[in-house]
Amino acid sequence: MADQILSQEEIDALLTAMDSGEIDVAEEKKDVVAEICSYDLTTQNIMQHGQFDALEEVYDKFVNLFQGSLSNLFQRTITVKAISRETVKFGEFIKAFSNPTGFVIFSMEPLIGSALMAFEPKLVFSLIDCMFGGDGKPMEKIREFTMIERRMLQRIAMAVLKDLETAWEAAYRVRLALRKIETKPEFVYLVNPSDQLVIVVFAISTEGFSGNIHLCLPYLMLEPIKEQLSSSYLREKDRASSFGDEIRKLLGRTEVNIVAELGQTVYSVEDILNFEVDDILRLNTGPQNNVIVNIERVPKYLGMPGVVKGSKAVQISEVIDQDQGKG
Structure with a gap:
């Protein structure tokens, strides 16, 4: 880099030549065309x-x-x-x-x-x-x-x-x-x-x-x-669908307890202690009222009691709304 720096004598000679017109200092004008690429997002x-x-x-x-x-x-x-x-x-x-x-x-x-x-x-x-x-x-x-x-x-x-x-x-x-x-x-x-x-x-x-x-x-x-x-x-949907099918198969073989609730009544502890054989308990429902069918203690259906081929049975007549069941 040091060899490329002009000495003082070279600088003076260059300035003298510029003043005398030996060197044309007019900058050559060139048409510069800017290369612009349009970018349209659409x-x-x-x-x-x-x-x-x-x-x-x-x-x-x-x-x-x-x-x-x-x-x-x-x-x-x-x-x-x-x-x-x-x-x-x-x-x-x-x-x-x-x-x-x-x-x-x-x-x-x-x-x-x-x-x-x-x-x-x-x-x-x-x-x-x-x-x-x-x-x-x-x-x-x-x-x-x-x-x-x-x-x-x-x-x-x-x-x-x-x-x-x-x-x-x-x-x-x-x-x-x-x-x-x-x-x-x-x-x-x-x-x-x-x-x-x-x-x-x-x-x-x-x-x-x-x-x-x-x-x-x-x-x-x-x-x-x-x-x-x-x-x-799509991948998540397929994965969820495959797991859903497996879960449904497993649940299909699961056993649950179903209880048909014929009615309810309220007694004091003293009354219960005094119960004897042949006593009759009065329920809040009659033979014409729907009974509640519970799945694992959760009310799911309403039905009518009856007898089928000598066995007690309940015919489901209505699905209980979940919000209503919670209430």
Whole structure:
């Protein structure tokens, strides 16, 4: 480092040369372009690993249910497969569709907001053709849906929603209800254009035709229940379920004491000491009153006394409310 320091003579010579103009001290100006990378939080992939693992079980169950429903409805073998899963902005998603497209908007109570199914137009025409006895041959030219075709699309959508609601029971119980049918993308609004959608594409295929259904769930709709849809929650649920089954099996073989209480009465100690054989004790209940059935000294049922095949018995008529029993 010491060899790189200028001596006083070198410094004086440098200053003299600068004053005389032998050295150009003007700083070379260069265009400096700042490298800036835009970072938009809404463009990031919100599908973190394991965040919505429960949906995989829902989709698998839906594929099996919907494949059976379509095959029965059209009386032919139809294959349904989930072919892709991704997250995109709503604005980008809706721009990918043309007019007409079979947009089915539905609710998923108690979740807030609406979800969407998009039927590709060729698939809609093929399915409707099958419903009227055709072979589902794709149309060469796409046109607007007629009123009858819109009603047929609604019928197909109801079948899809029924199977999807059943499939969702594997993860979270929801009630699906059709809100409306649209054919023009500009009339479809779920969330803001920059909001994310969780999209699953199902391929429908048979010998004569094929097409896709796009199932779209807004992230804002799923966000309140994301914990219940996570892989960690599923593991805890499975663990609790396995322990629950074992506990139920053990309890099923456990013996407990059951006592039917015919009635009660109150006597003093002196009266009890004076009891003799053949004395009669008066109870607070009669033959028409219910008796209390206790399980390990805890009141659980009410019943009527009687006789079955020569043995005294009690017929259970009511389950005692626990709060009432405590009182």
